[in-house]
Structure formats: structure tokens, C-alpha cells
Amino acid sequence: xxxxxxxxxxxxxxxxxxxxxxxxxxxxxxxxxxxxxxxxxxxxxxxxxxxxxxxxxxxxxxxxxxxxxxxxxxxxxxxxxxxxxxxxxxxxxxxxxxxxxxxxxxxxxxxxxxxxxxxxxxxxxxxxxxxxxxxxxxxxxxxxxxxxxxxxxxxxxxxxxxxxxxxxxxxxxxxxxxxxxxxxxxxxxxxxxxxxxxxxxxxxxxxxxxxxxxxxxxxxxxxxxxxxxxxxxxxxxxxxxxxxxxxxxxxxxxxxxxxxxxxxxxxxxxxxxxxxxxxxxxxxxxxxxxxxxxxxxxxxxxxxxxxxxxxxxxxxxxxxxxxxxxxxxxxxxxxxxxxxxxxxxxxxxxxxxxxxxxxxxxxxxxxxxxxxxxxxxxxxxxxxxxxxxxxxxxxxxxxxxxxxxxxxxxxxxxxxxxxxxxxxxxxxxxxxxxxxxxxxxxxxxxxxxxxxxxxxxxxxxxxx
Numbered sequence: 001x002x003x004x005x006x007x008x009x010x011x012x013x014x015x016x017x018x019x020x021x022x023x024x025x026x027x028x029x030x031x032x033x034x035x036x037x038x039x040x041x042x043x044x045x046x047x048x049x050x051x052x053x054x055x056x057x058x059x060x061x062x063x064x065x066x067x068x069x070x071x072x073x074x075x076x077x078x079x080x081x082x083x084x085x086x087x088x089x090x091x092x093x094x095x096x097x098x099x100x101x102x103x104x105x106x107x108x109x110x111x112x113x114x115x116x117x118x119x120x121x122x123x124x125x126x127x128x129x130x131x132x133x134x135x136x137x138x139x140x141x142x143x144x145x146x147x148x149x150x151x152x153x154x155x156x157x158x159x160x161x162x163x164x165x166x167x168x169x170x171x172x173x174x175x176x177x178x179x180x181x182x183x184x185x186x187x188x189x190x191x192x193x194x195x196x197x198x199x200x201x202x203x204x205x206x207x208x209x210x211x212x213x214x215x216x217x218x219x220x221x222x223x224x225x226x227x228x229x230x231x232x233x234x235x236x237x238x239x240x241x242x243x244x245x246x247x248x249x250x251x252x253x254x255x256x257x258x259x260x261x262x263x264x265x266x267x268x269x270x271x272x273x274x275x276x277x278x279x280x281x282x283x284x285x286x287x288x289x290x291x292x293x294x295x296x297x298x299x300x301x302x303x304x305x306x307x308x309x310x311x312x313x314x315x316x317x318x319x320x321x322x323x324x325x326x327x328x329x330x331x332x333x334x335x336x337x338x339x340x341x342x343x344x345x346x347x348x349x350x351x352x353x354x355x356x357x358x359x360x361x362x363x364x365x366x367x368x369x370x371x372x373x374x375x376x377x378x379x380x381x382x383x384x385x386x387x388x389x390x391x392x393x394x395x396x397x398x399x400x401x402x403x404x405x406x407x408x409x410x411x412x413x414x415x416x417x418x419x420x421x422x423x424x425x426x427x428x429x430x431x432x433x434x435x436x437x438x439x440x441x442x443x444x445x446x447x448x449x450x451x452x453x454x455x456x457x458x459x460x461x462x463x464x
Contacts, residue, residue: 003021005041014067015063018063022060027056045064047278048062048064049264049278052265070268071100071268072099076103076105078093079378079379080111081107082108082437083437085111085112086118089107092114092116092118093117096121098271099130099271101126103124103125103126104123105122105124106382108122108349109437110388110429111348115257116273118347119388120349121345122347122379124335124343124345126343129279129288130260130276134328135326136253138250138252139291139294139295139299141323141324142240144319144320144321144448146231146317146318147238147310147317148315150237151237153237154452161219161313165219165454166454169217169305171210171212171418172212172457173211175209175210176202177206177207181207184300185297185300186200186204188296192289193286193289193290193293206248208305208308211244215243216240216453217241218241218452220237220448220452221237222236222237222449223448225446238319238448240450241302241305242361243298245295245297245298246301252291256287263277263283321358322359325350325385326346326348328343329343329351333381334377344380348384348385350384350385352371355373357371357445358373359371360383361431362386366387367448367450368448371383376441379441384434387428388434391427393420397422399426408425408426412425417454418457419453419457420456423455
């Protein structure tokens with residue numbers, strides 16, 4: 001091969017051409033099969049990002065990447081729900097839609113600033129998965145079980161209900177069980193990634209725990225509007241939980257987000273955290289398998305929490321609903337009149353396909369809702385995952401005092417078992433306004449009003 005061959009492949013003049021000729025010379029000197037050289041060079045030119053970690057091909061690949069336009073001249077189409085959103089969250093969504101792999105996007109009314117993609121961001125891509133568009137807490141999810149407990153027992157058996165929560169789950173960074181829970185997820189293939197393989201034991205020790213931040217377990221009054229499964233319309237006691245894939249999920253995100261960024265040195269600073277992995281690459285397939293495993297693991301955490309609390313109290317489950325966010329799904333969507341298979345990232349967004357049930361919580365003093373999706377194609381069949389934060393955790397801790405917060409909780413009829421000041425009701429948007437802004441995405445079929453709420457106190461690291 002010579003310079004003319006590289007020109008025919010589309011290699012631009014200057015550094016890429018020089019590096020290309022260097023690659024050819026080194027390839028031959030190392031004794032590789034020269035008959036394969038044209039195909040090898042073409043592969044690098046077509047997908048240079050796949051070769052930046054390859055010792056022989058790296059310099060050629062990186063030179064090609066530096067000459068590529070890393071973002072679109074015009075962003076792909078996206079739509080926003082709600083008003084008054086953080087300007088930087090809106091900017092993050094716009095930047096995500098400038099990626100060459102972006103196909104469509106949507107921003108939910110609970111949106112606020114995140115890493116790479118904003119919380120509340122929905123992004124559809126072509127055969128590429130973005131670790132930071134999935135999120136740090138992979139497969140974080142909601143689960144609600146309606147229990148056969150009379151409403152009056154919420155007050156009469158308050159101490160027993162609190163004991164059940166505190167006995168059957170753990171809160172805080174690093175929280176675990178010495179007497180470990182069992183679940184069939186432990187029989188899955190944890191060797192799909194070096195990260196899941198090395199973290200399996202930690203994942204087992206944290207199975208059934210709830211973590212920190214905005215994760216919670218709470219009892220409340222659930223009001224159902226229409227018959228669903230075994231439940232007639234009416235009021236019930238329900239258990240609601242919010243947590244994800246714990247430390248193992250965070251490790252998966254950390255490893256693969258750094259790997260994706262290293263494979264895309266061409267991305268501008270503002271787009272760096274939106275680096276992607278092709279599903280045609282080994283790294284992309286590894287991440288996808290690890291993400292799906294974290295989805296099963298997060299579901300297992302909730303299953304253990306609800307099973308053990310119901311068992312502790314000797315109660316039967318009448319209705320069971322759950323959904324997760326911080327995930328990517330392979331779905332078919334109509335884009336420009338053509339149906340395509342896309343990877344839909346929902347970072348802090350709830351699946352809302354036609355007839356799909358989901359749970360959208362408010363805050364510790366505001367209601368959450370059982371919803372049925374309307375399948376709105378413009379939102380990529382998605383809805384918000386909650387009320388959304390109004391302020392940072394640091395500002396919240398500096399802005400509020402417990403004696404004032406306690407008055408708000410008392411007025412709402414909420415008994416708070418524990419929480420940090422960074423999770424008090426006033427740090428969240430008005431959930432009713434958020435729901436009104438997405439009335440074309442979901443319909444409300446039930447309401448959950450929290451009464452006994454357990455979250456991790458700030459900095460708590462309990463271990464049993």
C-alpha cells in the first residue's frame with residue numbers, strides 16, 4: 001500500500017497521512033500478513049475509535065479521530081416537557097443530541113443537572129451505549145407492594161412496622177448484611193465483566209440493602225382508582241421502596257465510563273462525559289451484559305426487601321408493581337417515518353409505553369403515583385421518575401433546620417424514622433406540577449401518601 005491507497009480510503013493529508021504510512025511500515029516490519037493490510041487499514045479508517053488502545057494502530061487511529069468532526073453540525077430533534085428547568089440541564093440535553101450516534105431525545109419535567117446526560121434525560125442512539133446516559137446507580141428502581149393490613153394498623157402497629165423496616169434492610173454507604181440474603185440472581189453469570197466478577201461477593205453482602213442519597217423504604221396509604229389484579233378500588237396499606245444496584249453498579253459505571261472516554265479523545269470537553277461504546281465492540285458488549293445483570297440485581301434487592309418485611313409482619317401481598325430507570329433498552333421506534341431498533345437511555349426517567357404501569361414518587365411529605373403509560377412517541381414512550389430536585393445537597397444542608405422541617409412533616413402526617421437534611425421535602429419540585437406537565441405521557445390510577453419513612457441519615461455507614 002502507498003499514499004494513493006490511503007487517499008482512496010479517505011485519509012486526509014497531514015498528520016493522519018503520515019501516521020497512516022507509519023502504520024503500514026510498522027505492520028510490514030512486524031511480519032504481519034501483507035495481503036490483509038488493505039482490509040486492516042480500511043477498518044481503522046472506518047472506525048478509528050475502536051483502535052485507540054491498540055499499540056500498533058493507536059497513533060494512526062488517534063490522528064484520524066483528531067481530524068473528524070466530533071459532533072453534529074445540527075443536533076438531532078428533541079422535545080422538553082415542563083418549564084423553568086435548570087438552564088444547564090437543558091444545555092446538557094442539547095449537547096447529548098449533538099452526538100453523532102444520537103437519533104432522538106426527550107427531557108422530562110423533573111429534569112436537573114447530572115453527569116453527561118441530565119437526570120430526566122431520554123436519549124435514543126444508534127447501536128451505541130453511553131455509560132453516563134445510563135447513570136451511576138445502574139437500574140435504580142421503584143417497587144410497591146400492597147399489603148393485607150387494615151389502615152388503622154398503620155398507627156396501632158407503628159412500632160412493629162418501624163422495627164420490620166430496620167430489621168430487614170440496611171441504609172448508608174457500604175451498608176451490608178453479615179447474615180446474607182439469598183436470591184436466584186446469585187446464580188447468574190457474574191463473569192460477563194471483570195467488574196461484576198470481582199464485585200460478586202460485595203454484591204451478595206449488599207443484597208437487600210437500600211443505600212444512601214434519595215433511596216428509601218416507607219409505609220403509606222395507597223388509594224387505588226380502578227380495579228387492578230386482586231385489588232378493588234379503595235384505600236390500602238402499601239410498602240414503597242427506591243434503591244438500585246449499590247456499590248457494584250457504581251463500579252460498573254466508573255470503569256466503563258472511563259473506558260468510553262479514553263476511546264473518544266476527539267470529544268470536546270463539554271461532551272466528554274457522553275462518550276459511548278459501540279455494541280459492535282467487545283467493550284460495548286461487556287458493558288451491556290454488566291448493565292443487564294445490574295438490572296436483575298437491583299430487582300433482587302427490592303424483592304428481598306419486600307419479601308422479608310412482609311414475612312417479618314406475617315402479611316400477604318395483594319398487588320406488586322415495579323419499574324426501573326437509569327437503564328438502556330433495545331426498542332423499536334419510528335424515526336422519520338422509518339421504524340428502527342434503537343438503544344433508549346432513560347436516566348432518571350420511567351418507561352411509559354402504552355398500558356405499562358409505573359411508579360412516580362414525590363417526596364417524604366408529598367404523594368407518589370401509580371401511573372399507566374400512554375405510549376407517547378415524542379417522549380420515546382417515557383415519563384419522569386419523580387419530582388426532581390430544586391437544589392444541591394450541599395445547599396439543602398445549609399438552608400434548612402430540623403425543627404422547621406418537622407413542622408412540615410407533622411402537617412403531612414408523616415413519621416420520619418431517619419433521613420438527611422439534603423432529602424427534606426423542600427428540596428424537591430412540586431410533584432403535582434410535574435404530573436400536570438406530563439399528562440400526555442401517563443394517566444394516574446393510584447396515589448401513595450407516605451406515613452412512615454426511612455432513609456439514610458447523612459453519613460450513616462451501618463453494618464450488621
